[in-house]
Amino acid sequence: MSQDLIAAKRYAKALFDVARESDRVAQVEQELGKVIAVLNENPDLFKLIKHPGIEADVKIGLIKQIFDADVSEVVINTLKLLIQRRREETLEAFAKAYSKIASDALxxxxxxxxxxxxxxxxxxxxxxxxxxxxxxxxxxxxxxxxxxxxxxxxxxxxxxxxxxxxxxxxxxxxxxxxxxxxx
Missing domain, CATH: 3.40.30 (Glutaredoxin)
Structure with a gap:
């Protein structure tokens, strides 16, 4: 198993624990699905988010600008953390891992x-x-x-x-x- 996949699963588990505490497991799953759908529909944006040469602050600003109205703070903060830790490449694996954990729990x-x-x-x-x-x-x-x-x-x-x-x-x-x- 690649290091990125292991990291994606760890972040997904951490987000799941936070979502479960606030009883928003399904809501967070939907929001992550929405984020990934928007990024997949806009491949240039996704490339920009994943690009290692672009400052984390710029990427975080884009994420906030695009998703702030539609996505909860916990999801925004998790995306922010992934970007700050240079884990942008794991976004899709992270969302899939979260979905699997959430589905199993529900x-x-x-x-x-x-x-x-x-x-x-x-x-x-x-x-x-x-x-x-x-x-x-x-x-x-x-x-x-x-x-x-x-x-x-x-x-x-x-x-x-x-x-x-x-x-x-x-x-x-x-x-x-x-x-x-x-x-």
Missing amino acids: GQASATVYTPVELSEAELGTIAETFGKLTGKQIRVESVLDKGLLGGIQVRIGDRLYDGSLAGKLERLHKTLNQSQAL
Whole structure:
């Protein structure tokens, strides 16, 4: 694990502890998501924030100017700390680490659903409910269109992949047939 990732997780844990004390875990997660979304939508701004040749005070001024109205003081102060400690490169990893810690604490998990066709909100709701029962967590579903799938569905929750795709079923059938022939 890289030093940047380790540092990102430490900062995320520290922010989580502060957010939990003030009962704002979900709010801080949303605010971090908003910050990362704005930075990703404006790649030049993100490059500027990450650039090692630009003074920390200039970067902090930009962060305050852009996010002060939409983001709580605790998030601004954490971003300030990351910049002062030259950890700007870890912003995305930091936000992901915080999201994971917060989701675990709130009994939530994110699922990415891969399908060859667009799913309705009702179908996504059914998937969330089914996998919620399976994992014991409240599932947030993100749908991804994957034209490479012949049919069926794949669901990724964390590091685990639930493969109900046609290709996955054929592969399992192939393995089963090969095993039965070996006997």
